[in-house]
Amino acid sequence: MSRNKLMQIVESTQLTKGRDVFNIGDTVDIHVKIVEGDKQRIQIFTGTVISMNGHGTNASFTVRRLVGAQGVERVFPLHSPSIDKIEVKRRGRVRRSKLYYLRDRIGKATKVTEKRGLALATSDAPNDDPRGEAVKPVQAPKKPSADA
Amino acid sequence: MSSATGILGRKVGMTQVFNEAGLRVGVTVLEVGPCKVLQVKDVENDGYYALQLGFGEKKEKNTSKPLQGHFAKAGAKPAPYVGEIRLAAAAEDKQGEEVTVSIFEGVQKVDVTGTSKGKGFAGTIKRYNFQRQRATHGNSKNHRTLGSLGRHMSINKGVPKGKKMPGHMGNAKVTVQGLKVVKIDPDNHLLLIEGAIPGPNGGFVVVNKSIQEKVRKDKEKRPKY
Numbered sequence: 001m002s003r004n005k006l007m008q009i010v011e012s013t014q015l016t017k018g019r020d021v022f023n024i025g026d027t028v029d030i031h032v033k034i035v036e037g038d039k040q041r042i043q044i045f046t047g048t049v050i051s052m053n054g055h056g057t058n059a060s061f062t063v064r065r066l067v068g069a070q071g072v073e074r075v076f077p078l079h080s081p082s083i084d085k086i087e088v089k090r091r092g093r094v095r096r097s098k099l100y101y102l103r104d105r106i107g108k109a110t111k112v113t114e115k116r117g118l119a120l121a122t123s124d125a126p127n128d129d130p131r132g133e134a135v136k137p138v139q140a141p142k143k144p145s146a147d148a
Numbered sequence: 149m150s151s152a153t154g155i156l157g158r159k160v161g162m163t164q165v166f167n168e169a170g171l172r173v174g175v176t177v178l179e180v181g182p183c184k185v186l187q188v189k190d191v192e193n194d195g196y197y198a199l200q201l202g203f204g205e206k207k208e209k210n211t212s213k214p215l216q217g218h219f220a221k222a223g224a225k226p227a228p229y230v231g232e233i234r235l236a237a238a239a240e241d242k243q244g245e246e247v248t249v250s251i252f253e254g255v256q257k258v259d260v261t262g263t264s265k266g267k268g269f270a271g272t273i274k275r276y277n278f279q280r281q282r283a284t285h286g287n288s289k290n291h292r293t294l295g296s297l298g299r300h301m302s303i304n305k306g307v308p309k310g311k312k313m314p315g316h317m318g319n320a321k322v323t324v325q326g327l328k329v330v331k332i333d334p335d336n337h338l339l340l341i342e343g344a345i346p347g348p349n350g351g352f353v354v355v356n357k358s359i360q361e362k363v364r365k366d367k368e369k370r371p372k373y
Contacts, residue, residue, distance in 0.1 A: 001179075001336075003350060006160045009336055010177050014165050033170070057164055082170030 014057045016079045024049050025092025025099060030063060030076060031085040042084055045074055048092065048110075050099035052078075064099075069106050151240040152247045154233040154356035155180045156203035157339070159262065161349045165330060165340065175330050178260075178339045180355055181248045184224035185241050189232070197235040201247060202227030203352070229352045250334050257358035258339075259325045262347035266319030276312045322346040326360050 022028050030045045047065030050073070054060055059078035064071060076083060102110050157180030164172045183201035190197055204227050208216060211226040219226050223244045241247070252258065272278040272294040280292050294314070297307045328342040345353060 003160045003179075006179055006336065006338060007163060007177060009333075010165070010338065010340065011163055035169075077166075077172060079166070080170055080172075081166050 011057045014079055016081065016083075019083075020086045020088050022049060022086060022088045023091070024052060024097055025094035026088050027090040027092065028063065029085075029087040029089055030074075030083060031087070032076075033082045033084050046089070047072075047074075048099065048102065050102055051097075054078075064102060066106065066110060071103060071106075150245070150247050150251050151235065151237075152199050152201075152233050152251055153235065154354055155247050155249065155251060156183050156201050156229055156231050157181060157337075157353055157355055158204070158229075159345060159347055159349055159351050159353055160338070162344065167330075173330065173342055174344075175340045175342055176345050178341065178345075178353060178355065179337055180339050181337050182246045183248075184222055184227070185243055185245050185247060186218065186222045186224060186227075186230065188239050188241060188243055190238055197238055198232045199235065199239050199241060199247070200230065200232050203229045203231075231352075231354055233354070233356070248334060249332055249337050249339050252329060252332055252339060252355075252357070255329055255357055257326050257361045258329055258341060259323055259356045259358050260327055260341065260345045260353050261321060261323040261356070262345055262351055262353040264318045264320055264322045264346040265348055267317040269315065270317035271314045272312060275314065275317045278312070326358050 020028075026049050027046070028049055030047075032043045032045060034041055034043050045063060045065070047063040049061055050064045051062040052059070053062075057079055060075055061078055062073055062075050064073045066072070157178045160177040160179050162174060162176050164174050167173050181203065183203050185199050186202050187200035188198075189200065202219065202222075202224055206226050206228040208226055211219070216226065221243070267274065271292055273280055273292055278294060281287055281290050281295070283291060294312070297311055300306065324343075324345055327345070329339065330342050331338075331340040333339075339355065347353065
């Protein structure tokens with residue numbers, strides 16, 4: 001077998017499936033497994049996805065949140081088994097692949113990421129529901145005058 | 149169970165896997181075996197115990213007639229890579245039997261021998277981690293030179309033997325000892341070990357059970373006084 005095939009065999013065992021699909025600019029809840037001694041508990045880290053990096057087993061993403069006025073960023077390996085669940089709270093509408101400009105902003109200015117499909121999110125708020133295994137990406141109805 | 153303590157294979161490449169703690173670990177993927185036993189060597193005939201193994205496949209037309217006969221005797225296809233695994237005692241394996249990655253079942257650590265990447269003619273900074281000299285302050289054309297060769301006058305007669313100097317680097321047989329076994333995949337003949345090993349992807353390697361581990365276990369077996 002070719003070397004590439006063999007690598008794929010190894011790497012395919014490392015990918016986790018059935019996670020929520022999310023994108024840059026989304027607000028997400030990351031449920032992280034934390035082991036303390038022989039006990040395990042879940043900690044939730046909520047924030048905005050400001051960057052996604054790499055592919056395959058190497059893929060990772062960065063979540064930024066504000067604690068008081070202090071920005072906190074955490075980088076997670078996308079396929080890490082210590083992530084129990086990823087919940088998408090809010091879809092963001094962004095035009096960059098890296099939202100590093102949020103680092104220079106505090107308070108309300110960090111909320112520049114708009115809701116995509118405002119009507120959808122406010123009507124029955126499906127994004128706030130805990131999501132199941134299969135995930136349909138939220139198809140946002142085009143805002144009538146987004147930039148107006 | 150085979151009595152082989154080692155096996156031949158090739159380096160597939162490096163990647164990362166998650167361990168039990170959920171942390172990423174850099175691993176090297178090796179394709180090892182299945183290797184046919186081409187010849188069993190013993191003290192009576194050869195002066196030492198060993199298994200001669202063949203790994204990989206090559207075309208018959210690219211194999212010399214004498215070697216074709218040698219492979220045919222073991223009922224094996226011509227292999228581009230033939231190597232020996234030394235044994236402490238007479239082998240239980242017979243000619244023509246297969247050695248697979250399952251010999252590493254339950255083994256914690258291994259030694260990997262490969263041929264390192266060639267670096268060509270290298271200076272002492274690259275080859276032996278010498279320090280470089282000053283860029284300025286009057287240094288005249290002696291920035292990456294090796295400096296003094298040692299004292300010559302009365303004590304030594306000329307340059308000391310073994311003095312580290314520029315020369316060919318790499319493309320040499322290198323063994324890395326005590327590498328952790330992360331995973332064994334007998335179905336695909338894969339062995340995952342933690343860390344890097346010498347040589348390029350696709351390079352041939354010999355994987356042996358760790359000698360350090362063996363020494364440590366032998367020590368534990370010894371009676372304590």
